[in-house]
Amino acid sequence: MISVAVNGYGTIGKRVADAIVKQPDMRLIGVVKTSPNYEALMAHRKGIKIYVPQQSIKKFDEAGIPIAGTVEELIKTADIVVDATPNGVGAQYKSIYQQLQKNAIFQGGEKAEVADVSFSALCNYNEALNKKYIRVVSCNTTALLRTICTMGRVGKVEKVRATIVRRAADPKEVKKGPINSLIPDPATVPSHHAKDVNSVIKNLDIATMAVIAPTTLMHMHFLNITLKDKIEKKDVFSVLENTPRIVLVSSKYDVEATAELVEIARDLKRERNDIPEVMIFSDSIYVKDNEIMLMYAVHQESIVVPENIDAIRASMGARSAEESIRITNSSLGILG
Ligand code: NAD
Structure with a gap:
């Protein structure tokens, strides 16, 4: 059993903590909270042990939320820490x-x-196996990489161009905006996402543009991939259909918007309406010669959760890629 501590129990931390509890080979030994807010109270009610910095002990005491110890005490007993601060x-x-x-x-x-x-x-x-420090890339970069590496199984990827429509805030972030504007972020090209993709695929020719939109539900990507050789549309479909963590959605069932995807997550009674899969609008897939264009939606709050679980196993040298991905997918009910 791998003993895991989660430092930072917010949007990402609480999801990763819940995912750790579902792994057959991991144990959640506790989480770090700095303030005794509603997230701390929920964690306590779920039976999760809470550890705090020395200076927060009094605040938790006053709020009546019991703590199990200090941050250092938690980290000392962990095999590995997921830092989601x-x-x-x-x-x-x-x-x-x-x-x-x-x-x-x-x-x-x-x-x-x-x-x-x-x-x-x-x-x-495999590159991350037994590495002491691993960084799970951002939500947008995770979706870009998952899709690009999957297309790499159709043919050699020569060039990627992408436009990213970013959600302005997570649903709980009441003070963030904009509420009535589109903001290029940045208004220069490339956006930082291209560099972030290059932190994993070093020599890829990629350029990205990004704009912030007044929505909290999901991001949307418009992706254009050029492969070295000519490809067939059916081969693109076949690879996408057979890749875990990628789901094709069809307009046949009137699924054409991020709000409808979130409604499906609600109907499926998924925890917190999470959608850790890349949701590709299948009717958007356009293939001409060696070029692929497609659109997909990215649930920013949950897409990195399975990656964090796999990163734990990779760092601990616990499983092969295939085994880890299989265990993570089945324990979290991930489609694709
Ligand atoms: P968040 O603000 O929701 O959660 C962060 C948590 O850390 C909060 O509970 C906060 O109280 C706590 N914290 C603050 N200072 C701390 C400290 N000194 N010690 C321990 N805990 C502390 O943030 P988030 O959205 O979960 O983001 C966490 C990380 O995940 C960031 O690197 C972010 O870029 C990344 N990320 C966020 C998203 C997203 O859409 N929210 C998606 C992918 C990756």
């Missing part, structure tokens, strides 16, 4: 992980240099 905070914690000689998984909000390797399970699991 806000952008840049993970890098500050790295010295503690190093000092206590613990492996750690960082998130995409950290700079690539924080880790030994940036990670996407379908692209470079």
Whole structure:
């Protein structure tokens, strides 16, 4: 059993914590919270052990949320830490992980240099085997890499161009916007996503553009991939249909928008309406000679969850890529 601690129990941390509990080979030993908010209360009610920084002990005491100890005490007893703290905070914690000689998984909000390797399970699991520090790339980059590496099984990928429509905020982020504008982010090309893809596929010719849109549900990508050789549309479909973590949705059933995808997640009674799969609109798939164009939606809050679970196994050298992906998919009920 791998003993896992989760540092930072917000949007990503709480999902990864729940996913760890479902793994047959992992044990969630506790989570770190800094403030005794509703997320801390929920964790306590679920029976999850809460650890806090020294300076937060009094606040938790006053709020009546019991704690199990301090951050250092938790990390000491872990085999590995999943760091899901806000952008840049993970890098500050790295010295503690190093000092206590613990492996750690960082998130995409950290700079690539924080880790030994940036990670996407379908692209470079083997490269991450036994690495002490792994960085799971951001939600947008995870979707780009999952799709690009899958298309790499149809033919050699020569060039990628992508436009990313980013959700403005997560549903719980009440103070973020815009509420009535589209904002190129940045208004220069390429956006940082291309560089992030290159942190995993080093020499890929990729350029990306990004715009923030007033929605909280999902991102949307418009992807254009050029392969070395001519390909057939049926081969693109066949590979996509047979790849885990990618789902094709058809307009035949009136599924044409992110709101409808989230409604399906609700109807399926998925926890928190999560959709960790890349949701490709199958009618958008266009193939001409060696060029593929397609559109897909990305659920920012959950797409990196299976990658975090695989990154834990890779770091601990626990399983092969195929085994880990299979266990993660079946334990989390992931389609594709
Ligand atoms: P979040 O704000 O929802 O959660 C972060 C949690 O860390 C909060 O509970 C906060 O209280 C806690 N925290 C703050 N300072 C801390 C400290 N010093 N020690 C311990 N905990 C602390 O953030 P998030 O959206 O879950 O993002 C976490 C990471 O995941 C970031 O790197 C982000 O870029 C990345 N990520 C986010 C998304 C997304 O859409 N939300 C998607 C993919 C990756």
